[in-house]
Amino acid sequence: MKQYFHRYKKLGDYALHQVFSGHFRHFYPCVPVPIFNGSENDKTFSPVEALLVPQHIVHLLEKTTPIKQSQRTLYQRLHSSNPFSWTGTEKIPSRIVLVDDIYTTGMTLHQAALLLKENGVREVHGVCLAETLSKKV
Secondary structure, three states: OOOHHHHHHHHHOHHHHHHHHHHOOOOOOOEEEOOOOHHHHOOOOOHHHHHHOHHEEEOOEEEOOOOOOHHHOOHHHHHHOOOOOEOOOOOOOOOOEEEEEEEEEOOOHHHHHHHHHHHOOEEEEEEEEEEEEOOOO
């Protein structure tokens, strides 16, 4: 998986989304964990959104900081402020599936889900493509 993510995310091998996108086609409506807007300059696509069926995506969040979770220690992740803000202009579904690519501490999903619930989403289910085995302390 480490090599897959290196090729997919770091090298921008978009075709690799097809390896796992079929597993996500039954989840909807989906809120992808967003990347920082400035990240689009060094990425040609959103790795999470590429896994999803475009018609199932609901954009309700944006990332407000360029700092990547992978650059933080466990302590920093657990004590950081919420990196997301609400952008919901679409009708708010009562139930959504929050999708991310890698689960390490769960803080990203927790912070995103908290914001979704604060803004009226009653039920949030989280799905990730992979979980890291080693946690950066």
